[in-house]
Amino acid sequence: MLSKKTKYGLKALTYIARQKDVKLVPIATIxxxxxxxxxxxESILLTLRKSGFLGSKKGKGGGYYLLKDPVxxxxxxxxxxxxxxxxxxxxxxxxxxxKCDDCKDEKSCSVYRLMIQVRDNTLQVFRNNTLADLV
Amino acid sequence: MLSKKTKYGLKALTYIARQKDVKLVPIATIxxxxxxxxxxxESILLTLRKSGFLGSKKGKGGGYYLLKDPVxxxxxxxxxxxxxxxxxxxxxxxxxxxKCDDCKDEKSCSVYRLMIQVRDNTLQVFRNNTLADLV
DNA sequence: CTATTACCCTATCGGTTTAATAGATTATTA
DNA sequence: TAATAATCTATTAAACCGATAGGGTAATAG
Numbered sequence: 001m002l003s004k005k006t007k008y009g010l011k012a013l014t015y016i017a018r019q020k021d022v023k024l025v026p027i028a029t030i031x032x033x034x035x036x037x038x039x040x041x042e043s044i045l046l047t048l049r050k051s052g053f054l055g056s057k058k059g060k061g062g063g064y065y066l067l068k069d070p071v072x073x074x075x076x077x078x079x080x081x082x083x084x085x086x087x088x089x090x091x092x093x094x095x096x097x098x099k100c101d102d103c104k105d106e107k108s109c110s111v112y113r114l115m116i117q118v119r120d121n122t123l124q125v126f127r128n129n130t131l132a133d134l135v
Numbered sequence: 136m137l138s139k140k141t142k143y144g145l146k147a148l149t150y151i152a153r154q155k156d157v158k159l160v161p162i163a164t165i166x167x168x169x170x171x172x173x174x175x176x177e178s179i180l181l182t183l184r185k186s187g188f189l190g191s192k193k194g195k196g197g198g199y200y201l202l203k204d205p206v207x208x209x210x211x212x213x214x215x216x217x218x219x220x221x222x223x224x225x226x227x228x229x230x231x232x233x234k235c236d237d238c239k240d241e242k243s244c245s246v247y248r249l250m251i252q253v254r255d256n257t258l259q260v261f262r263n264n265t266l267a268d269l270v
Numbered sequence: 271c272t273a274t275t276a277c278c279c280t281a282t283c284g285g286t287t288t289a290a291t292a293g294a295t296t297a298t299t300a
Numbered sequence: 301t302a303a304t305a306a307t308c309t310a311t312t313a314a315a316c317c318g319a320t321a322g323g324g325t326a327a328t329a330g
Binding site: 003005060 | 319326
């Protein structure tokens, strides 16, 4: 299940990307338009800024803005930051690998082979979609 | 993330399916071989029995057995019982649909369209794999 | 200079889920 | 009847999630 954090984060990024003439988008505007808790969204945008997706400007008239072109922001990057591993099981995760403590041999695990397939398919979708596709 | 419940359930089903001459497989045997907590596995096998995947026999020499041919047990069925919805978001779930409370219009939601793709791909994998493929 | 706006940080909290454990009961076989 | 194995009920500890609270800090308009 996708966390609300990720869902809200994607919505916020999409919202910001949609603004053409407006350069800075304040939290309150996004929170109202997308029905997201102001404070919760605040923390999400903060991590997105620290991860290099967003820039921000303080003070009156301030807000958030995209640091890259939406075309250059693949979903894989966003999802990994907000949600964590894309794989359903740590032992098939590319970026967050962890060994199973109950499995002796990974390669002979029946679940392993199935989850590799799921991971590859999901990965393909996330790689083929950038923020530009969501807008 | 896949819950241990589902993971253990799949492993147990695979284990039972692998036994040729043995008709009844007791919990303890599976728990030992697969390194699963006996009591936890107990509750998992119980739901698998109540869902129609397994049959059981009490008493000495008792245990669990498959009710169907492994070829006739698609992963979709098992996953839905043990894990719940396959979709990452309730609003794109086929069997566990739920409306988003923050979305006005589903069709125009950017996350929605992305998650539909993920769901379709994952579904395809689970449909193409039966218990026989795991064995 | 000052008030306003908005980002930034820390802490907490209730609720839910997860994984596991414990104990008692019922059914079957040898 | 004794041993075995499934069944049922219940409780637990830990982790996580979504949300909230309150204040601190920085920048800008007027």
